Amino acid sequence: MTDIAVLGTGRMGTAVARRLLANGRRVTVWNRTEAKAAALATAGAQVAASPVAAVAEADLVITLLTDAAAVDAALFGTGAARAALRPGAIVVQMSTVAPDEVAGIAGRLPRSVSLLDAPVAGSIDAATAGKLTIFAGGPAAVVDLAEPVLRELGAVRRCGPLGTGSALKLVVNTALVTAIGALHDTLVVADGLGVDRSVALDALAAGPLGGAVRRAGATGAAFAVALAGKDARLALRAVPGRQHTLAVAAALHLLDAATDQEADVASLITMENQWT
Template sequence: MEKIAFLGLGHMGEPMARQLLAAGHPLVVWNRTREKTAVLVAEGATAAAGPAEAVREADVVITMLAGPDAVREVGDLVTPVLRPGVHWVEMSTVGPDVVRELAGRVPDGVTLVDAPVMGSTDKAAAGRLGILAGGDAAGVEHILARFGPVTRTGPLGSGAALKLVVNTAVIGGVALVAEAMKLADTLGVAESAAREALAAGPLGGAVARAFATDVHFAGDLAVKDIALATNAVRLPVMEAVAGHFEAAAADPDVGHEDIARAAAHIRTRRDT
């Protein structure tokens, strides 16, 4: 089986890497905070001291990192040692511009695929994420399928672009539900009645996400995703939503927590 290097063991990366171990792939892992590799090492993975060491013998490299800066930094370290024939699967949420940057830097013979995911930690643990694969994913589609169903989105960068579209809708919907609940609170509508009515309408999915538990999509990462979207095109509604999430992210008790906590922050935030 292919030797895989998995770089980035955050809330999503760790359960995804575990899917590869369960499938029997030889797995080398790296994370900026080395302590996070211990659980996977105990289950059979090998920890690398740095990104370059992790990818040196790999057939497939998977990066699942926090954002564009982290991907660029790791890319600087791994690109010089990638061997011809290697597939690099970039699964972070970074937008198509970063994917195109990477494509301009990978050595000849290395295939870059962008394959961000839909779903949160619960689906990552269950192997039921949605994979949005852009570029020539034929050589790694069987590996991506370990994480969940794969949708081929088109040319390189198209997966990253579609992921921004999806996240924009999710984040915007959660903010709208939070504001609707704030209005309900102000007007004296019972929470249970408001939630039930909203859940029965077109925002049903956003209602479920705004009140979700046992999942994790950090509010500060939502701020990053909004910035990627609004830097691509003028989105006045999302510019307003950004203010909500930036205020939540600035709260040390909320910023790194799931966006459901940000929704609660929006709901109770006093206007200034």
Template sequence: MEKIAFLGLGSMGAPMAHRLLAAGHSLTVWNRTGAKAAPLVTAGARLAESPADAIRDADVVITMLADPAAAHAVAEAVVPALRPGTHWIDTSTVGPDTIRDLAARLPDGVTLTDAPVMGSVDRAEAGELWILAGGCPLPAPVRTVLGHLGHITECGAPGSGAALKLVLINAVIGGVALVSETLRLGQTLGLPAELVRTELAKGPLSGAVARTFAEASHFPISLAAKDVSLATAHTSLPLLDAVHTLLTAHPHLAAQDLSRLRP
């Protein structure tokens, strides 16, 4: 069994790390806020003092970080400590540019797989994430480890997984924003909220309606805004620009799930 270092134990990273520990892997964990690692340490993981300490003996390093700035900060610590033969899997949503930047810094003999995930906390806990993997064909240890977390879609060249994640997640965010606005329109026109929701769910927006009313998901609005920014940096996307304005209009909701957009 591969020795795994897992860096980043937020709402998604923690349940993913639990899945790997339950599968029998030797697991070392690190998080900027060490207290978040306590349940994993109780379950048998080792808590590292630093990112470099975490990866010291690892065969596979997994990062699940909030944004490109966090990814670059961790890279500063771990890249000098990576050993030849180590496989680095980044499951964060940071975009293809950041993946290319990280890959360019790797020492010889180290691989980087971009493997961002679709799905929220509930799917992470169940091992049912949709994993978008770039850098194919995948090394065998990488495929084994990711297999504990969900279903793998091989996307192609390095960075392609990160690119597809931006496409898919922005479709979700834009869909939720559109459903939220149509619900508000129905409210303004005096229609019963349940009637509008039920009828919307019968049409092509059914998936977006389901996500708008999801109860077991946690995708903070601040991270949704970050994902939209990563997409709009690549090309002109007027609709998503408007969505970004919506996402950032109410700072007090930044830590709340995306479903809070609905009226």
């Protein structure tokens, strides 16, 4: 696993590529908007003009794209990566997608190419420090091959067969968006009772919403409201009957109402005039 391709150089993809480059890995990057990838050239990356060019020499291909449609376009669209994937290569799918979407990707890859389902918990600061949690789903032998590279990004948690990594990631993100929603509502009550927000947050930090309070104050994290909404929809899709997921549906309503969909989810707490 000496040559690595990173498809998608948004904030997380860039952080992952930089971490691998800092560890001495040979990395080729591609992004649909080429200017977002160009900055990595100064860190030592090769910048490819297409997914085909990016994966041509890669032993390990990491996808960090917005959603399953973007992954599909990069791997299987016109002039996309599938045609150039090397026999024996491993595709590490780190985008947050649904388990059935992982199965769809696996079914379209060449038989000579392996797929790992490996979304991550953690954000930019964790990727930079190599402290992500990687939810790895797939055959144990394939995880074994990819693990030396994955360990440079963080701790590898083996989840089981292909698709189980994405399933666990949706569980974790469901907890995040519902906790942020609960913190938002709690602070609305604090406002109504005349309790200063800083006093309320200090008290809440020691209680059941402590994780949400810490996330709201994080400075090295970037999880766009739009992406959180996408993940909440994937979670709701997995459960028949919304009467069982009222808190998730309420959190999704809050996310959809945010005027700045590119802002971090913490903006639901820190920006009082976010809602319409």
